[in-house]
Each structure stands twice: as structure tokens, then as C-alpha cells.
Amino acid sequence: MPLRNRLRLLAVSGLALFTVAASLPPAVADASHTRHPSGGGLSAVIRYTEYGIPHIVAKDYADLGFGNGWAQAADQVCTLADGFVTLRGERSRYFGPDAAPDGSLSSATSNLSSDLYFRGVQDSGTVEKLLTVPAPAGQSHDVKELERGWAAGYNAWLKQNRIGDPACRGADWVRPVTMLDVATRAFALSVLGGQGRGIDGITAAQPPTGAPASPGVPPGEAAKAAQRLLSTQNADMGSNAVAFRGSTTANGRGLLLGNPHYPWQGGRRFWQSQQTIPGELNVAGGSLLGSATVSIGHNANIAWSHTVATGVTLNLHQLALDPTDPTAYLVDGRPERMVKRTVSVEVKGGAPVTRTQWWTRYGPVVTSLGAGLPLPWTATTAYAVNDPNTTNLRSADTGLGFSKARSTADIQAALRRTQGLPWVNTVAADSAGHSFFSQSQVLPRITDDLAQRCSTPLGRATYPSSGLAVLDGSRSDCALGSDPDAVQPGIFGPGRMPTVKDAPYVENSNDSAWLTNADAPLTGYERVFGTIGTPRSMRTRGAIEDVSAMAAKGRLTVGDLQEQQYANRAPAGDRAAADLARACAALPDGTAAGSDGRAVDVSAACDVLARWDRKFDNGSRGALLFDRFWRRATAGSAAELWKVPFSPTDPVRTPHTLNTAAPRVTAALADAVAELRAAGIAPDAPLGANQVVVRNGKRIPVGGGTESLGVWNKTEPVWDAAAGGYTEISAGSSYIQAVGWDGSSCPVARTLLTYSQSSNPNSPHYSDQTELFSGERWVTSRFCEKDIARSPALRVVRVREHR
Known part of the structure; x- marks a missing residue:
């Protein structure tokens, strides 16, 4: 249909496209002045363009939230509903107590553990109390309106539509939600890197009953366990991001490439949209499912992304217990009783399970952090975990502040004002040519001096190596204290955050802030933020090589960002493949001993490794080997x-x-060759033949490589030799954006949601962007009105409550 006729049809239909009147064709602009179309209920207009990307337009925040909740439900109702079952503490009721949740909202290893924790959150009114805290320490009115509208939109979609996704069609656990459910989801994400790591240990903690407790891990082993624990988050939630200053670009304006690495399944998927309130807000980007604001995105003047930071968002307090009562602890010699919380959980096919949780002035008693760090509760000692993000519901306000920003200075102002980000760094660029990085996290105020004065023997091992502080909880002078510019007690203020402004480039790949710009290393921050002068990951090293070379070349454009995203260079291959190929060729008789001692003929691998292009493209031969x-x-x-x-x-x-002389090197080669041979995979098979995702029976090749290879385009594939190699992706590149400006009112933006908008296999947007990802292609952002109106896939939907 011609554009003129399409716009006339919209006006005649009375579709209120509440968009910025100055930028709209006259027929549509007139419609934005009509009265509220829903007779008092919430409503919004959703314009869908290619790949099912919604452009949501509303007159205020509640209506915008309504359109957002509606559109997310349309694409992801089953994934969202499953998450709300988790947040209500009802997984055991519907799915049984022993199964494991998907890990999107907690570290719990069983449904029962997850339920006991989240029922405790509900029963104690934790989130309700946070919602009464006034801004800036609590949520703003605008964010509360967004969340209220989001819940109403989700519920309206459920009421007015039939679920077509087989994952939850007809399921009794798909139910309406409340604003409290939406806020609880924000709470769960906020504590994910802190208290959320200890859910099993919190829900299992019980006072000693007379039998001696198992001894804790020796300090040296505990230090290693803490390092493993605090590095596992990057396994499924990493990221790369780089911002370039205008001095390095072709037109003097900034550039940003964001490449977050998040799970491809479950509740931590991104979902893409544009959100508009005329004259108030106009932003596009990716939102974490269930979020009412854009998490990573751009507007007409600014673009930002996040990377998972190295700051440790929790600490432990070692408690000296009352000799006569293991549920009382001593502070300055005086006993304080723990608070006992009793929690009951319904269980499918069985009687309810009731457990107790024990809370202190520092937080809950915990008997483990992850599988490798036991913290036994004995007659004399217990441990409590402190996470300042348990009082932080401000991340949506930070995101809203970013969405309305016009410069990197506004980004910094939003970070200072809201202090809402629990576990990520921020990288940003603006149309005026500024670059910006800040590790602005909500972290416990663990100064190096405090750790020196107050660490227990365990803490003296864990803090230097991992940043996990274990403080003496028996001394009030070991309290965390406050910074005068902090929005809440017990955390660092904005003035303490590692920040770099207007460097030629700022880059982060989940290492500390030290080499944000390798030409001017950043120092002077406390250990809890991260390390200085320590080995960097292979991905960080490769990223710095790439972006520093780009900055030195200069005259950069969005096209250069696109090339970097799909370069698929393997820094590990650049450093090791040639040496390995030579060592392979020098092996007597072309054989090497595997880890089991058996001789393996590896001669066919030598030439493959020598010829490999050192990339992880779909056509790269030798990459899989x-x-x-x-x-x-x-x-x-x-x-x-x-x-x-x-x-x-x-x-x-x-x-x-x-070091090719190390036995483990040749053994690893022998094992790899034997493994591929047993799976029927040739050593020179192209990567795309054996690294795929399967969608509706179709094998879609996927490029990129695993964390240790250092590939910018990170891919964490799932190995299944019987199925022919890698046949699914657990995590990796997710919502990608390459953004710049050309002097017009419209940003130059290319985006991609690697796993597509919908997890419903019956949706046309189940794998369409995944196909683009396979072909190393992009979506051209339709941000301005003229571009939205020109979309050949334009579909306009007016959504509202039916009261």
C-alpha cells in the first residue's frame, strides 16, 4: 500500500499515534491530539516493523508501560510466566521440588531452594517496603507508573489472546501479575550477583544440633574457590563494549559498539523495542525480559551499553556466637539474637515443606557460597552475607535516566543521581564526540583499609585474591560506614567510581577498569572494584589490540564497528596455532599420547592447524579442531x-x-583429534557444519567462539557429539548495536537480536534474526518517524484495557 494511503487509513481509523508532532506527517500528527481512546483504561499504539520490532507510543509512563507489557507478553509469554512462578516461590508446586530452575533469576540448584528464598522475600514484605522508600533512594514515580502499566499490559494480553506457544499453552501456572511481581523481578536481578549467589546456603542454614559440623575449606583453598565463584558469572553474562571519541571518527562524532553476552534461553534474554512519549522520551534498544525500561540502547543523541563488572557485590561477616546459644551472636561483647523466619512452600504431590531462615544485622546466615565454598555453622562461628543491592530497586531509574540523556555528561549525572546498577559497567558515546566509561556499581563499602583492619583469617586469604571480604562481625568498628555522596548507607559514593572520560577509546571485556584505555591505565581504586597489574583474559587482550588499532587508524564509521563485530578473530589462535602446528609436524610417526596414555595418530591435524585462518567464521576449516x-x-x-x-x-x-613441551599440550591435541574422529567429524570440517542451532528442524550455522579463545563475537555452544558437534548456544552475543551520528536528526544505528524476538516456535520471529546473525548481517534501526513509516512490514496495533 502506498505511504499516503497507509497514513490516511491510520487517521481515519482514529489510531492515536502519540508521537512527536513536529516530526510526523500532518494526518498522523493530528491524531496525537485526540482524547484518551480507551475510556479511562490504559492504552498504547504499537507499530511493528521488520523482524517484529515494536515501536511503542503512549501519552504517559503508565500507558507506555502498558504497551511494553503487552508487546513483551505477545513475544515471550511463556518465558515471562515461568519467571513469575519463580518469583512467587511456586516452582515446587507446579514442577516438583527437585528439578533445577534455569538460573535466570537466581543461583538456586533446586526448585525447593529457589522457592524457600523467594517465599521468604514475599513473606517478609521486602519489596513492598522498598516501594515505599522515596526517590532518590527508592524508585521514582515515573518508574512506578511504568511498572504498574507493564503489569496491566501483560494481564490485558493474557485476557484478550490465546497462547500459541506450546511451552505453556493451557498451563495453569500462567496467571495475571501485579506491579509487585514486576518490582520483585527487578529485585531478583539486582541481587543476582550478590545474595542471589548464596540462595542454597541461605535456605539450608540451620543451627548446629550437637554433631560437629564439617570443617570449612582451608583459607588457601577458599581463596581459589572464591575466585572460581566470582568468575562464573561471566560464563553466561559477559560482554564487550567500546566507545570512540570524535577525534578517531570520520565526522568528529562519537561511535559505540555494544556486544553483551547473555543467555540465549530463559529469563535473562533481551527483547528489542522503541519507546516514545512525545516531548518526554524517545529511546530504542534492548530490555531484559520483564523490565519496563530499555537496558541497553540509543536515542537521538546518546548510545550506551553495559559489560559485567568485576566489582564484588557482596561480603561476609564472620560471627562469634554466644557460647550458650548458637542463634545469638556477639557484637562488642553483647549478644544479639538472630531473627528467625519460618517459610512454607507447597510441593507437587506432597505435603508443604517448612524451613527456617536466620537473619542478623548484616543479612542472612549462609552456610555456603556455591558448591566450592562451604561456610559451616558451628557452635562458635557462623557467617552472614551482606548485599547492599537488597535495598536497591533503582536500576530502572538509571535506565530511564540514560534513555532521556542527551550527552555522556547526562549519563554520568544519571549514574550519580540514581546509583542503581548492581553488577555492570557503563560505556557510552554521544553525537558531540564524547566517550565515557564508568564502573558505577552498588558495592559494599569495603575499603582496603577496612579489609586490612577487620578481615578474619579467611578474609585475609579471599580478599586479595578475589575481592571477597570476610569481616569480623563481632566488632562494631568493622561496620562498612558511608560516603557522604552515596544514595544509601554502606556503599561507595559516586566520587569513588573508576571513570574515564573522553579518551580516544574506552573498552571493557569483563576485566577490571585497569586497561579501559591501555595507553592510560586506570589505578587508584579499592580492591573490591577489581585488580590492577594482573593477567587479562584472552578476550580483553584481543579486544584491546583490535580497538586500539582502530583508534590509531582513525576516520572510523559505523561500518568499521560492524566489521569488528563479525571479524571472529581468535586471539588464542594467533598466539598458539602456529607453534602447535609445528610441534604436531615434529611428532615421531605423527602420533601423540592422549590423556589416557593411548597413542593417537594426529598427523592429519598438523596441516589443518597450519592452514587455519585463525578465525571462527562459519567457513573456517580447523576452527573446530x-x-x-x-x-x-x-x-x-x-x-x-x-x-x-x-x-x-x-x-x-x-x-x-x-609451551609445546608440556605433556598436557600434546595430550590435548591427541584427545581433540580422537574426539572428532569418534564423532565422524573431519579435522578440517568447516565450523558452520558443526556449530549450529536447530530451529524448527533447520540447522542454522553460528560463528563466533568460546570465552577462552578470546573471540569478540563470543559464542558458548553446547557440545553433542552424537548430534554432530555443537547444536545449541547457551550464551553469547545477544542484543548487539553499532551506533553513530551523521549530523541529521536520525542516529546511524545497526542492531541485531541474535536469538530473535520470540521464543515461541510458532512465531514468524522465532529465528529470523538468528538467520541474519548466521549470515553476519544487521537490522537497520528505524528510529525516526520517516523510517518507521517507510517500513514495508509496517503493522499498526492499538492495544487497550477492556474494563
């Missing part, structure tokens, strides 16, 4: 893998030179 080798080779000590060790004076280039 190197991948399977590298996973084994890097399983042990890094010090044994390289001949030249790490040097803090050369952190990007060291360590280097593969």
Missing part, C-alpha cells in the same frame, strides 16, 4: 601453558609462546 584442543589445554595452570609469562608492564602481549 582448535576449539576442542584449546578447551583441554587451558583446563590447567596458565603458567604451564606459556613459555613467556605475564608481565604487568606488557599486559596485552603477555603471556605468549605456547
Whole structure:
């Protein structure tokens, strides 16, 4: 239909497209002045363009939230509903107590553990109390209106539509939600990196009954366990982001490439939209499911992304217990009784389960953090976990502040004003040519001085190595204290945050802020924020090489960002493949001993490794062989893998030179060759033949590589030899955006949602962007009105409550 006729049809139909009147064709602009179309209920207009991307327009925040909740339900109702079952503490009721939740909203290893925690949150009124806290320490009125509208929109979609997704069609656990449910989801995400890590230990904690408790992990082993614990978050939630200053670009304006690495399934998926309130808000980007604001995105003047930060969002307090009562602890010699909370959970096919949880002035008693760090509750000692994000519901206000920003200075102002981000860094660029990085997190106020004065023997081992502080809870002078500019007690204020402004580039790939710009290392922050002078990940090293070379080349455009995203260079391959190929060719009789001692003919692999293009493109031959080798080779000590060790004076280039004399190197090669041979996969098979996702029976090749390879385009595939290699992606590149400006009123933006908008296999948007990702293509952002109106896929839906 011609554009003129299409706009006339919209006006005649009375579709109120509440968009910025100055930028609209006259017929549509007139419609924006009509009275509220729903007779008092909430409503919005949703314009869908290619790939099912909704452009939501509303007259106020409640209506915008309504359109957002409606559109998210249309694409992701089953995933959202499953998450709300978690938040209500009802997984055991519907799915049984022993199954494991998907991990999107907590670290719980069983439904029962998850339910006991979240029922405790509900029963104690934790989130209700936070909703009464006035801004800036609590949520703003605008965010509360967004959340109220989101719940109404989700409910309206449920009421007015039939679920077509087989994952929850006809399920009795799909129910309407409340604003409290939406806020509880924000709470769960806020504590994910802190208290959320200890859910099993919180719900299992019980006073000693006379039998001696198992001893804790020795301090040295505890330090290693804490390092493992605090690095696992990056396994499924990492990211890369880079912002370039105008001095490096072709037109003097800023550029941003955001490449967050998040789960491909479950409740931490992104969902893409544009949100508009005329004259108030106009932003596009990706939102975490269930969120009412844009998490990562751009508007006409600013673009931002996040990376998972190294700041440790929790700490432990070691309690000295009253000798006569293990549920009382001593502070300055005086006993304080723990608070006992009794929680009951309904269980499918069985009687309700009732457990107690024990709380202190510092937080809940915890008997473990992850599987490798037991914290036994004995007759003399217990541990309580402190997470300042348990009083932080401000992340949506931070996101809303970003959405309305016009410059990187506004981004910094929003971070200072709201202090809402629990576990991410922020990287941003603006149309005036500024670049910006800040590790502005809500962190417990653990100064190095406090850790020095107040660490227990366990803390003296864990804090230097991992940033996990274990403080003496028996001393009031070991309290965390406050910074005068902090929005809540017990956290660092904005003035303490590691920040870099207007460097030629600022980049982060989930290492600390130290090498945000490698030409001017950032120092002077407390250990709890991250390390200085320590080895960087292979992904950080490769990223710094790439972006520093781009900045030095100059005259950058959005096209250069697009090339970087899909370059698929494997820094590990650049550093090790040639040495490995030479060592392979020098093996007597072309055989090497595997880890089981058996001789394996690896001769066919030598030439494959030598010829490999050092990339993880779909057509790269030898990539899969190197991948399977590298996973084994890097399983042990890094010090044994390289001949030249790490040097803090050369952190990007060291360590280097593969130690081919190490038995584990040739054993890893033998095992990889044997594994591929057993699976019927040739050593020179192209990566895309054996690294795929299967959608509705179709195999879709996926490029990129795993964390240890250092590939910017991170892909964490799931190995299934019987099915022919990698046949699913657990996590990796997710909502990607490359953004710049050309002087017009419209940003130059290319986006991609790698796993597509909908998890419903019956949706036309179940795998359409995944196909684009496979072909290394992009979606051109339709941000301005003229671009939306020109979409050949334009579909306009007016949604409202039926009261």
C-alpha cells in the first residue's frame, strides 16, 4: 500500500499515534491530539516493523508501560510466566521440588531452594517496603507508573489472546501479575550477583544440633574457590563494549559498539523495542525480559551499553556466637539474637515443606557460597552475607535516566543521581564526540583499609585474591560506614567510581577498569572494584589490540564497528596455532599420547592447524579442531601453558609462546583429534557444519567462539557429539548495536537480536534474526518517524484495557 494511503487509513481509523508532532506527517500528527481512546483504561499504539520490532507510543509512563507489557507478553509469554512462578516461590508446586530452575533469576540448584528464598522475600514484605522508600533512594514515580502499566499490559494480553506457544499453552501456572511481581523481578536481578549467589546456603542454614559440623575449606583453598565463584558469572553474562571519541571518527562524532553476552534461553534474554512519549522520551534498544525500561540502547543523541563488572557485590561477616546459644551472636561483647523466619512452600504431590531462615544485622546466615565454598555453622562461628543491592530497586531509574540523556555528561549525572546498577559497567558515546566509561556499581563499602583492619583469617586469604571480604562481625568498628555522596548507607559514593572520560577509546571485556584505555591505565581504586597489574583474559587482550588499532587508524564509521563485530578473530589462535602446528609436524610417526596414555595418530591435524585462518567464521576449516584442543589445554595452570609469562608492564602481549613441551599440550591435541574422529567429524570440517542451532528442524550455522579463545563475537555452544558437534548456544552475543551520528536528526544505528524476538516456535520471529546473525548481517534501526513509516512490514496495533 502506498505511504499516503497507509497514513490516511491510520487517521481515519482514529489510531492515536502519540508521537512527536513536529516530526510526523500532518494526518498522523493530528491524531496525537485526540482524547484518551480507551475510556479511562490504559492504552498504547504499537507499530511493528521488520523482524517484529515494536515501536511503542503512549501519552504517559503508565500507558507506555502498558504497551511494553503487552508487546513483551505477545513475544515471550511463556518465558515471562515461568519467571513469575519463580518469583512467587511456586516452582515446587507446579514442577516438583527437585528439578533445577534455569538460573535466570537466581543461583538456586533446586526448585525447593529457589522457592524457600523467594517465599521468604514475599513473606517478609521486602519489596513492598522498598516501594515505599522515596526517590532518590527508592524508585521514582515515573518508574512506578511504568511498572504498574507493564503489569496491566501483560494481564490485558493474557485476557484478550490465546497462547500459541506450546511451552505453556493451557498451563495453569500462567496467571495475571501485579506491579509487585514486576518490582520483585527487578529485585531478583539486582541481587543476582550478590545474595542471589548464596540462595542454597541461605535456605539450608540451620543451627548446629550437637554433631560437629564439617570443617570449612582451608583459607588457601577458599581463596581459589572464591575466585572460581566470582568468575562464573561471566560464563553466561559477559560482554564487550567500546566507545570512540570524535577525534578517531570520520565526522568528529562519537561511535559505540555494544556486544553483551547473555543467555540465549530463559529469563535473562533481551527483547528489542522503541519507546516514545512525545516531548518526554524517545529511546530504542534492548530490555531484559520483564523490565519496563530499555537496558541497553540509543536515542537521538546518546548510545550506551553495559559489560559485567568485576566489582564484588557482596561480603561476609564472620560471627562469634554466644557460647550458650548458637542463634545469638556477639557484637562488642553483647549478644544479639538472630531473627528467625519460618517459610512454607507447597510441593507437587506432597505435603508443604517448612524451613527456617536466620537473619542478623548484616543479612542472612549462609552456610555456603556455591558448591566450592562451604561456610559451616558451628557452635562458635557462623557467617552472614551482606548485599547492599537488597535495598536497591533503582536500576530502572538509571535506565530511564540514560534513555532521556542527551550527552555522556547526562549519563554520568544519571549514574550519580540514581546509583542503581548492581553488577555492570557503563560505556557510552554521544553525537558531540564524547566517550565515557564508568564502573558505577552498588558495592559494599569495603575499603582496603577496612579489609586490612577487620578481615578474619579467611578474609585475609579471599580478599586479595578475589575481592571477597570476610569481616569480623563481632566488632562494631568493622561496620562498612558511608560516603557522604552515596544514595544509601554502606556503599561507595559516586566520587569513588573508576571513570574515564573522553579518551580516544574506552573498552571493557569483563576485566577490571585497569586497561579501559591501555595507553592510560586506570589505578587508584579499592580492591573490591577489581585488580590492577594482573593477567587479562584472552578476550580483553584481543579486544584491546583490535580497538586500539582502530583508534590509531582513525576516520572510523559505523561500518568499521560492524566489521569488528563479525571479524571472529581468535586471539588464542594467533598466539598458539602456529607453534602447535609445528610441534604436531615434529611428532615421531605423527602420533601423540592422549590423556589416557593411548597413542593417537594426529598427523592429519598438523596441516589443518597450519592452514587455519585463525578465525571462527562459519567457513573456517580447523576452527573446530582448535576449539576442542584449546578447551583441554587451558583446563590447567596458565603458567604451564606459556613459555613467556605475564608481565604487568606488557599486559596485552603477555603471556605468549605456547609451551609445546608440556605433556598436557600434546595430550590435548591427541584427545581433540580422537574426539572428532569418534564423532565422524573431519579435522578440517568447516565450523558452520558443526556449530549450529536447530530451529524448527533447520540447522542454522553460528560463528563466533568460546570465552577462552578470546573471540569478540563470543559464542558458548553446547557440545553433542552424537548430534554432530555443537547444536545449541547457551550464551553469547545477544542484543548487539553499532551506533553513530551523521549530523541529521536520525542516529546511524545497526542492531541485531541474535536469538530473535520470540521464543515461541510458532512465531514468524522465532529465528529470523538468528538467520541474519548466521549470515553476519544487521537490522537497520528505524528510529525516526520517516523510517518507521517507510517500513514495508509496517503493522499498526492499538492495544487497550477492556474494563
